[in-house]
Amino acid sequence: MVKPRDPPEAPDSASGAGQIGVLDPAAEDHLARTFGPRIYVMALVRTRDPDAAHDLSQSALLEILLALRKGQLRDRQKLPGFVWGTARNVINYYLRGRTQAPGSEPLGAATPGANGAQVQDLERAERLALVRRAVARLEPGDQRILRMTLVDGWEPAEIAARLGLSSEVVRQRKSRAVKRVIEVVKDLSRS
């Protein structure tokens, strides 16, 4: 089912957990940096709670690393699916209102999950700052369309009716604005 458009850009399962079951600290760190942000976003979308998403991503990474240390994954090509499935279970467990089971093996402050999370938080904050600068450069009308779409959850037809535009124009302006933001963020991050 999963057919990435550009396989070379896919997370490097091999380097992320090249030696399944015998991960060295660098490999664990790589795994946390690769999948930690994905698990965070997944948890955020499912819980709509940034604090809970942060905690859940850490819990899920812990579970995954413990499972890998125990050799529970034999085929490294299945690592993304394994990570996703484990994260889904952790999040669903939380959503059912139960307390999360703590890991039986403490990983300590020097674990890749803990360090990786701090780095990811910093990177996320920096990237958000760039996005905000990029948004500020958009025309007010485009900002409004983006806000109505992404924040308020309006469909293009609803926005079109509200602003007196056609749905197609709304779609085009929204698409162009998103691309513009991404371009500006890239420029800003290079400078």
Place this chain on the structure above:
Amino acid sequence: MQCEQVLRDEIAERYLRGALSAADQEAFEHHYFECASCFDELENLRLLRQALARGAAAGEAGSGARGGWAPWTWAAAAAVVALIAGGVYWRFVSSNRPSGVPNEPERRVAEQRPAAPVQPAPEAPSRQLPETASSAQPGPPSSTGAAQAAARSAALAALAVVKAPPYTPALLRGPLDEAERRFREAMRLYVARDYAGAKAGLRSAAALDRERPDIAFFLGICALLTDEPGVAIAELRRTIALGDSPYLEEAHFYLAKAHIRRGELAAAASQLKATVRLRGEREQEARELLQKLEAFRRTSP
């Protein structure tokens, strides 16, 4: 799921809005756990959404919207305070002002007027301050009329004040469909007073199930609390149209509030009467509000 489909169907955007089916959501998650480019796009959209939401929140800073009170009521309150303070000062200055001295304080009060909700300003003669009405000084007569209009707007704003009705989650066990899941997620935001966030979630839940009065009701409430009375009216009407439900009485009551917000006083009175007829918990509050509304209408020009 393939990258082309993600782009073509705006899957990432819909995912962030909670507008995908459970199956599509999982398929997309599975996909972006393997696909760096799609995850990159998702992250860009998520941060963009976050930046826009913060920008909107900053624009409403100090509005008290997160406290359960509609932002515009604070603007009205500020206008009332400004009018009272300005009026007292103006009276003091007027009574002590030698002829020919410009009426600066009143001009300042007039400049603050746009903070009040928009309401037609009737041209009223200055009965309260005849000495200034007969004066050749610019300002006092028209300003008094404007002050009355602002006072009327503030009085109307007071009648339209909305406080978020409490929500207690139902402790029901059973199969969780997608609409219910989104409703619960949205109501978590509602309880946290994130009404804009809750509104987005409730919209997506309503898109999946148009027959749920609870979804329609709270969507209407969130629209009212985020200053979208038109949307609120549509959703609360839909709640009522769905028939008898635990939300029927409150739907009439809050629909009245939404009409007041838009200055549709006859429609508001009609909804308050409907609330009274149901003889529920809102009966007394509706009676009192109806009395105030009728008094307000009687004094309207």
